[in-house]
Amino acid sequence: MxxxxxxxxxxxxxxxxxxxxxxxxxxxxxxxxxxxxxxxxxxxxxxxxxxxxxxxxxxxxxxTTIGSLQQAVVHAGDAGMTRKALFKLRDGSPVETVLMVYPDRATVCVSSQSGCPMACVFCATGKLGFLHDLTRGEIVEQVYWAARQLREPQFENRRLTNVVFMGMGEPFNNYTNWRAAVEILHDPEGFNLGARSYTVSTVGLVPGIRKLAEDPLPINLAISLHAPDDETRTAMMPVNKRFPIADLLEAVRDYTEKTNRRVSFEYVLLQEKNDFPEQADRLGQLLRASGIRPAVMHVNLIPWNPVPGTPLGRSHRKRVLAFQEGLLKHAVPCTVRVERGIDIGAACGQLAGTA
Ligand code: SF4
The missing domain is CATH 1.10.150.530 (DNA polymerase; domain 1)
Structure with missing residues (x-):
């Protein structure tokens, strides 16, 4: 034993x-x-x-120990500027972390759970099911791994500028440990990463959004929306049955009113599932009618990254641009995400715990 x-x-x-x-x-x-x-x-x-x-x-x-993750493999992509680490917990459960280095910033995408219980159909992590909540230390350790990578000669000792909680898991399902990790990273006598450097991404857990609205630290909030109507969204994200779009947008509106912070909506584009021009139109109407001021909202369009074993397809470039245009017609601020790490299975929705 x-x-x-x-x-x-x-x-x-x-x-x-x-x-x-x-x-x-x-x-x-x-x-x-x-x-x-x-x-x-x-x-x-x-x-x-x-x-x-x-x-x-x-x-x-x-x-005692310093850290507890076992590092299994590191893959480099995008000419070494993207690195994905696969760690193992004590029982072998996977944890993945992705460092993305750009000319003006260095971002680490961190996991808050091993596996994920939310079962979004387009996501490789969801297929693993839920394995573990990560502890504060296991979350912090991923950030320090990235910061140590940046000390290598290729990166000339650059500083990490952003931490995004968009890796494996739903951070608001592990709120206490996720928030405790931010506390440590933000400590001015320690890692000292500024409050605006954090972004937490949620599938739309309304209690978590309401709790974050009370947080004095201005952590950025990203909402995985992915559909303009409940039927489409429930088919993609089972959580929508618990927190349908109207409840979600009401919580986001209250959050923006209370904090005056900007919110981004993530929208993964799947070919002929949620990328029709009518859906762009509907999304534009929905967001404009939500009561969220355009000045504090932004839509990130993310062409879906392939996950083996799913019948889903990636939206063609033309459809992505048409979708963007459809949103802009409603004066909804919107950009298409610059993609990183597709070649090493490190892009959004691809984290599957495999080397
Ligand atoms: S998209 Fe996020 S919340 Fe949904 S299954 Fe994947 S890791 Fe979980």
Whole structure:
């Protein structure tokens, strides 16, 4: 039988780390030193913490860990500017993370769960079913993996600029751990990534949207909409039965009114499923009638990326552009997403936990 895993220091808040060190009889400044090593220097091993007494390093090494993910494989695509890591949890469940480096920014797409219970028909992760909620540390560790990649000569020590919670899983199904991870990443005495650098994407869990509206941190919100009517949306996303479009848009409207933050609607385009000109027209009408001000909304059109074993097709370029034009006629701000990582199965909806 498996022995109990050692505590992962990345799972601990600053206060919990201080409590642990206090319980070990250490002076308060040791916790601060360790916090800086973990979250500012991104130390991966205790022997990098050379300003700690040797006995303390040995105890940390014997009784705790830095991180818990096992890195299985890293794939590079887009001439090395996109990297997908496949990690494994202790029981072998997959976790995928994608780093995308652009001339002006570096974004990491992070998983909040292993697998996903939401079963969206167009998504490879949904086919795995739900495996695990990730802990705070498992979420943070993916971001630090990306930040360490950026230290390689190819990237000239660039800084990570954006963290998007759009990998495996539905972040609002794991709200507490997801939000706790942001807390750690945002800590000015640690990783110190600014509040506007985070985007959380949801299938439209209304309670999560309402909770985020109360959050003082201006985290960006992205809604996976994907259809202009309930019938089409329910066929693509079973969650629509629980939170139909009217309820979802009402929650988004309230969110924008309360926070004055911009919301983006993600719309994956599937050939002859949800990409007809009438559907663009309907979507334009729907969004304009929703009460959400055009100044705080944006539609991201995403030509669907192939997932093996599905009968779905990717919208032809002409249909994508026609759809965009249909929305613009309603003065709905809208762009077609620049695609990354298709060749390595790292693009939106492709994360399947396979190498
Ligand atoms: S699209 Fe997102 S919410 Fe839907 S099954 Fe995939 S990972 Fe889950």
């Amino acid at each position: 498996d022995s109990e895993p050692k505590p992962n220091l990345l799972d601990l808040s600053r206060e919990q780390l201080a409590d642990l060190l206090k319980a070990w009889g250490q002076p308060a400044f040791r916790a601060k030193q360790i916090h800086r090593h973990l979250h500012l220097n991104l130390a991966a091993r205790f022997d990098e913490m050379t300003d700690l007494p040797k006995a303390l390093r040995e105890r940390l090494n014997a009784e």
